[in-house]
Amino acid sequence: MKADEKSAGRRSRAVAAKRTLIVNAALTLFSQFGLQGTRIEQIAELADVSKTNLLYYFPSKEKLYLAVLQDILTVWLIPLRALDNGLPPLEAISHYIRLKLEVSRDYPRASRLFCLEMLQGAPVLRGELEGDLHQVVDEKAQLIRRWIGEGALAETEPYQLIFMLWSVTQHYADFASQVEVLTGKTLQDPEFFSETLASIQQVIIGGLRPR
Amino acid sequence: MKADEKSAGRRSRAVAAKRTLIVNAALTLFSQFGLQGTRIEQIAELADVSKTNLLYYFPSKEKLYLAVLQDILTVWLIPLRALDNGLPPLEAISHYIRLKLEVSRDYPRASRLFCLEMLQGAPVLRGELEGDLHQVVDEKAQLIRRWIGEGALAETEPYQLIFMLWSVTQHYADFASQVEVLTGKTLQDPEFFSETLASIQQVIIGGLRPR
DNA sequence: GTCTATACAAAGATAGAC
């Protein structure tokens, strides 16, 4: 383009905006139909650009898929990293459940795409699981062990506890259609969100309270 | 074929056996790559039949997919139907957790395909969810309500409890790759199975115990 | 950067011989 170095900033912003638009559309479709199940043309249509134009921004479907996954990983580790010892143990866990359920409510597509990746054996994210995620999880497992040692928490296998926290919260994103068929409700409904949060917290915290 | 009516039984059995073989291979691949992500040729290869021959038994990929899903649904409702009042409430739930975790261990592919179907908004199974599943779940929700009324269980929203039971057990099938990366273990490992079962039962049952 | 046209490959499905 005619833009010289001085206008690179403006150009970059425009390019970035379009890339974001495409990634967003891609997230919608990839999370529903997977990599193979999504056609480039569908994404282009949803993002309101031409197929050719999309391929100008992302040279191949795989590259686009990768870009989407990297994007959601950023969001992914936030709640777990936030699980710290700034609060009393049971409150910290209670708070974590809220954060994670908010992720299910606010980023359901990201949650579902993550799930899809796991179902397939994490072909793309395996590296990140073994690196970043593993490290954070180990760290938090230590924290939980300390809490148990201090008698603030019932005896539990830390990993198992983490899996439980993940699963019960993530369920409302991944199985949203089932939840909706059976209850007629979504986490978007504030009352249903509160009821869900309260139920999970009640059972889990109740089960973790030391006797 | 030359078989007359009298040998129809034998022929039927042979046909049924081959159909089973194909459905089994299809389950493996569909559960990993979904409907669109799986090629007929892959299934044929895994089932050790030719592509053309597979298409003789199942006229199209969609028909095969449907056959697979119908097969897994049979397995699906068994544990929930078995949740009854033959036992004291907390023991009944404890037993249900075991059954459901055994399903995750013994039918991981079916669990994952079910998950995949839900992720996509249940395009194929929606009807079954609204019919069969809805009915059984309503029935069990009533049962749980009765238990709560009798003071045998802490106050909880029955649907939320059912979702919790589903999610914590199903997680070990759907997110098996994540579990394996983080712990190095599978439910196939008897010790890990026991540890998992005990952890879930401890937390959930502890949280459900009336105060 | 965006478009039209098109090359190229993959995959589902069918025809017809045996």
Place this chain on the structure above:
DNA sequence: GTCTATCTTTGTATAGAC
């Protein structure tokens, strides 16, 4: 029932004009 050959559609990606 099973095979070989083939048709047809669809989808990814590129070429080249503007």
